[in-house]
Amino acid sequence: MAEETVTRRPTTVVIGASATGLFAAAALVDFADVTVIERDRLPDRPQPRRGVPQARHAHLVWSGGVKAFDDLLPGLTGEITAHGGRLVHIMGDMVSRAPNEVWFRRFTATHHRNLVCSRDLLDYVLRNRVLADERITLRQETSALGLEGDATAVTGVRIRTNDEESTLRADLIIDASGRGSRTPQWLAELGAPSITEREVNAGVAYATRLYAAPEATRDINFPLVNVQANPAKAPGRGGIILPIEGNRWIVTLSGTRGGEPTDDLDAFIDFALGLDDPVIGELIKDAEPLGDITTT
Known part of the structure; x- marks a missing residue:
């Protein structure tokens, strides 16, 4: 009698419930069990977050991004506009002066649209949509402390919730913690080669x-x-x-x-x-x- 083969779903840990982290979780959930760990407590309404200071500035999602949103999470753009966001014509709903100091001609004969809203609203709708999936586990007020494994493979991430430390085993770890990421340091501590970094500082x-x-x-x-x-x-x-x-x-x-x-x-x-x-x-x-x- 042949032995019964038991297949285990892979496990993934995403560090950071940023827009990047949430989109990554949504992309992986059909293929793996996903746990998202987030240092802060997420707000229950659209409002600024301490860990996303750039969110206070103007953001535009151009038409390619709008399509990508709805390809990954069908109807997401409609949910954002239902909460007050807008889809605006490029260039019909814009008064824009080009870098050569010539004003762009306004026209409406295009299917291209910008998604316009506050970043707080976008993140709020995205959080509600992605985290409603029961296959995704959210661990708030949880900090990533380091990686488990060695120079050949990363096997998990050490975390701290309140005063309790533990390890989450994972087949894949995605670091979406942003510019404060400590992944290069953590990999070096495991004996991995140093990561080549190139910085382009536009000075803006x-x-x-x-x-x-x-x-x-x-x-x-x-x-x-x-x-x-x-x-x-x-x-x-x-x-x-x-x-x-x-x-x-x-x-x-x-x-x-x-x-x-x-x-x-x-x-x-x-x-x-x-x-x-x-x-x-x-x-x-x-x-x-x-x-x-x-x-x-």
């Missing part, structure tokens, strides 16, 4: 402030307003107004070395008015600010 700084959308813009599909930096002029400076859910505008200004925006409240509008075209500054100079300025 960002400053963002939320504004209440002016009353006259609230009942229309107010366009994105974008002034791109001219790379032939140093320092490069640009900005964008991104109308988002909740009748708010995300206003993000950017500049390269020597022309960086700051968190100085008095200087924010002056910076916007000082761009090669002052349209962003003119639109926000009488608008109501919501909170302080965030820089990255």
Whole structure:
């Protein structure tokens, strides 16, 4: 009598419940048991997270990203727009000045759409969608301490929840913890060769402030307003107004070395008015600010 073959589903640990970590979990769940470990406690509504400081700046998901979202998680884009996000025409719903200082022609004869919303909303809908899958286990307030294994294979990750330490065995570990990743150090501790790193520092700084959308813009599909930096002029400076859910505008200004925006409240509008075209500054100079300025 032939022996019965028992197949075990592979196990995967994803470090970090970032957008990257959640998309990775969604991609793997049909092939493996997935555990997501997250250092923080995830919010139960759209709001900023300590571990995602860049989320406060303007984000756009271009049409290729929109398609990728819905290919991996069908209907995800519709869920985001149902919560107040927008799908906007490229370039029909945009007022955008190109780097050569020529304004793009606005047209609607295209199937391409940007997904426009706050990063907080995008992450909130994504979390709800992915973590509703019962095949994915979430362990919040859990820190990754290091890797188990040796120079030939990684077999697990050491974790700490509250004051209790343990090891999660895994066939695959994905580090989605972001720029603070300690994976190179952990691999070196296992005797693996050092990882070659190449850094490209563009020297770009960002400053963002939320504004209440002016009353006259609230009942229309107010366009994105974008002034791109001219790379032939140093320092490069640009900005964008991104109308988002909740009748708010995300206003993000950017500049390269020597022309960086700051968190100085008095200087924010002056910076916007000082761009090669002052349209962003003119639109926000009488608008109501919501909170302080965030820089990255």
